[in-house]
Amino acid sequence: MSVDLSIVLSGEFGEWLLRGFLLSIELTLITLVLAFPLATFIALLRLSPWKPLQGLGFAYVEGIRNVPLLAHLMFWYFGATQLLPEGARNWLYEHDAETVCAIIALTLYTAAFMAEDVRSGIRSIPSAQLEAARALGFGYLRSMRLVVLPQAVRIIVPPLISQTLSLWKNTSIATVIGTAELMYQAQRVETATFRGAETFAVTTVAYLAVSCVITLIGVLYQRRYPVRAA
Amino acid sequence: MIEFRNVSKFYGSFRALHDVTETIARGEVVVVCGPSGSGKSTLIRTINRLEPIDSGQILLNGEDVHRPGLDVDRFRSGIGFVFQQFNLFPHLSVLENCTLAPVKVRGLSEAEARERALALLERVGLSGKAQSYPAQLSGGQQQRVAIARALAMEPPLMLFDEPTSALDPEMVSEVLLVIRDLAHKGQTLVCVTHEMGFAREVADRIFFMDEGRILERATPEDFFERPQHPRAQQFLSDLRSPFARSV
């Protein structure tokens, strides 16, 4: 059997793959937008001077990080949906439950990892900076916002870009709950055409292309905004 | 024994060694001194090919050190090199540091290597520390172990790259005494150092280097009493300033 990419790239099958690719990108972007504020919040919890809040942040990070994404997805889609009242559940199933559950699982999972990167970035700013801000009369949150976080941003961005790369690859796992992203569509096309090599080659290239772009953004950022010593 | 013929070396556009030509005889003790950046360390590191050269030749017992086909490892096993930063292997005990090369490179048995190492550790005054680890030793002790380690290969030539520059002042003399002992026993050695008192007492000849050239080569007496080159004179007068600790 000869290798023929056109079968996979054109017509119906090409469309399926394209739609899957676009959904994967959507999942990534939506998750990023939701996960980053959550991650910052968790990081601040862990950095706060109050033990109960620290404990909460710690529990979140460790509880989420030590469970594989697959288990998270299964919990939200097969488990949590059953906890909803019947009306809400039916509404959800009619409105893309798979995508919603994928976004929830991905957001919580990614935020747990990002929180650690944000936390170490903030911690690397000498505490003298926070002290100076407090000495000027700013409260904890305002000091963070005006003095510490702006400096921490440069240190935090490279690991966050690395997390974005992981996130992009993690969207593929949503296929197990039926989310129609790229991996799901690839399996569909393979089943329909029996062209495993071509389908997976195209899919691999698609994932690699975006991975390359993300990595490139990281490299460019570090070149343009190198970390400045205090 | 060692012959430099028009040796030059560049780091990019910076000329580290400038057409150096010189000979060092067997059994000779040579001290190389000079200001920072003069090329002293570079010169000594080209002898055992830790640094490559860009032109000229270095001959050791007639053999071209930088010849492409040379068996570098076998060649280096015949030269003992002591680093400024000691570079003891932290995951091995003092004894193991000294037996590693004789066993792996010379093919000695563990027992023979151990015997030789213990004798050398005795010679540098550290036989009680054979089972200790480098982290447990002071800087001066570590450097003495490094010397024993280099001697374990019984090299005809010993090279010292600022052996005491990384040490606290009170530990400098214990190391210099060991090197002096080697010199008195007839070891061919080349030592890059700032310790002028040591140079005066131990060296057969002193090379003064600046800007990649050997500007003066003289016996200690001639060098300290009658320096010829103006930069050597300048160097010595700076050394004799009230805050200098040697001479």
Next chain:
Amino acid sequence: MIDLIKNYWVYFLIGQYPDGPLGGLALTILLGIAALGLALPLGVVLGLARTSSHRALRWPVTALVYVVRGTPLLMVIFWAYFFLPAVTGRQTSQFNTMLAALVLFNGAYLAEIVRAGIQGIPRGQSECARALGLSYWQSMRAVILPQALRNMLPSLVAQFVTTLKETSLGYIIGLSEVSFIAGQINAQVLTQPVAVYTTLALTYFVLCFGLSRIVGVLEKRAAVR
């Protein structure tokens, strides 16, 4: 909930063994150990190639590592699933498929950890080893790698934790690891999905969190040295 545990705990822990192949948590752990055990030598080889001075060795390996790291693990599993039988000429078991995918994937990640470990050893160490007359391989084996591997230990354990989580993707090719078993239990019981999946999550948590704690202890000990 109690009934659930009473009825299914054996199945959850060891799958259908001895009436069938090993499964459940035991399989997860076994797969994790096997995968990391094989990935480590591969990682060392690739890491050495990445630090090599020979371009012919460094570039292809760098390309391989970047390609593998830019691809989702699931994709690598599918490649293994569809193409191992063609390459080996016979049916590949789900375990072996998963193992092959995990070894390749983690090998690429370990290559970077090994590379960083080797490059983190001060240059003076290798210079000194070479100055004594030890060859490149002798100095690697006797001086550089022992120190590098010791420094990498926390990263290696962290990678093992990641590998254990990655075994969950065996679900997709029907490997009876613990996530798949949880799915089977849920399909049988039907009425307690939250209990089933929470138990699954807790199991992973205990396993992975426990191992991460060991990383913390190791890091403290490394700092004391």
